Amino acid sequence: MAMSRRLDLIAWAAKSGAWIIEDDYDSEFRYIGRPLASLQGLDRDGCVIYVGTLSKILFPGIRLGFAVLPESLIPVFKAARYLADRQPPTPHQTIVAEFMRQGLLTSHIRRMRQRYREARDVVVDSISRELGDLIEIEVPECGIQLVLHFREAISDLAVTAEARRAGVVVKPVSPLYLEAEPRSGLVLGYSGFDPHQLRAAAVKLAKATLAVARRKAS
Ligand SMILES: Cc1ncc(COP(=O)(O)O)c(C=O)c1O
Incomplete structure (x- = not known):
């Protein structure tokens, strides 16, 4: 603000x-x-x-x-x-x-800030590479999670369920709307994982998203 x-x-x-x-x-x-x-x-x-x-x-x-x-x-x-x-x-x-x-808390925060910034960038790059035009990402300037929205009518609830079956836990945003028209999207947390895990999770999430999109199209 x-x-x-x-x-x-x-x-x-x-x-x-x-x-x-x-x-x-x-x-x-x-x-x-x-x-x-x-x-x-x-x-x-x-x-x-x-x-x-x-x-x-x-x-x-x-x-x-x-x-x-x-x-x-x-x-x-x-x-x-x-x-x-x-x-x-x-x-x-x-x-x-x-x-x-x-003084250890201050140095810990400094170290984690660097690590979380890298994690954020890995997630943004990997997901963008995998899903390109299907999504819109709000790249956060702060924090340990990001929100992406689907540009097409892809159900975030269906993607969440499909991703969970592949071992990736994400949170759908559409149930969080009270009054405005719900948008379909996901909250992705990126703390607590190394870059290798985040890249692998992005690939699984992309597969889950594409599977849902294909099901809808057929
Ligand atoms: C909006 C918000 N505030 C505060 C917290 C911290 O809550 P707690 O200190 O109970 O873990 C969270 C945890 O995720 C949160 O989402």
């Missing part, structure tokens, strides 16, 4: 007495330009609730996240957390704090 829209949104929230929940779950992995200022960092009126997670930076099983809250909300968040499950395991928190203190 452009800076002017960010400032407008904060001004609107401050005027309307609304909260903005800023779910900033993968901005560490930005591949182009400088990191964008968070809404929370721009907010002078205490209307932004910033939530972050270590699920993407480290790994999902660690179950650690964090929130940066307006001062007035700290007691109610503390009470809610206490009621839910008190706190994440103390050893996990201590180990991650030490990891951060030694």
Whole structure:
């Protein structure tokens, strides 16, 4: 979101007495330009609730996240957390704090950013080579997943099922639409795999897509 829209949104929230929940779950992995200022960092009126997670930076099983809250909300968040499950395991928190203190988190993020950028490029190149004009890819500037849309009427649900049979797990986007006319497409995650695996998966996904397209045509 452009800076002017960010400032407008904060001004609107401050005027309307609304909260903005800023779910900033993968901005560490930005591949182009400088990191964008968070809404929370721009907010002078205490209307932004910033939530972050270590699920993407480290790994999902660690179950650690964090929130940066307006001062007035700290007691109610503390009470809610206490009621839910008190706190994440103390050893996990201590180990991650030490990891951060030694500067290892920063170097880990730097290393993973490079690796995920390469993974993104491998997926974009391989899928484009295999499916060419059938798809349109939104190349992400940030994050660990991308969305592709089918230019032709190919069912993303059918491709998802066909790909799964070939051992490739993707997520269809058409069921995610609430009001707008659904578009057919897929969400592809590219973290956690090496380039060789990603290329092989792209070939299988392309075969699955072409099989669905052929079935439809016949
Ligand atoms: C939109 C969004 N926010 C946050 C998260 C992180 O959730 P958690 O910290 O529970 O793993 C995810 C995980 O995929 C997500 O998709």
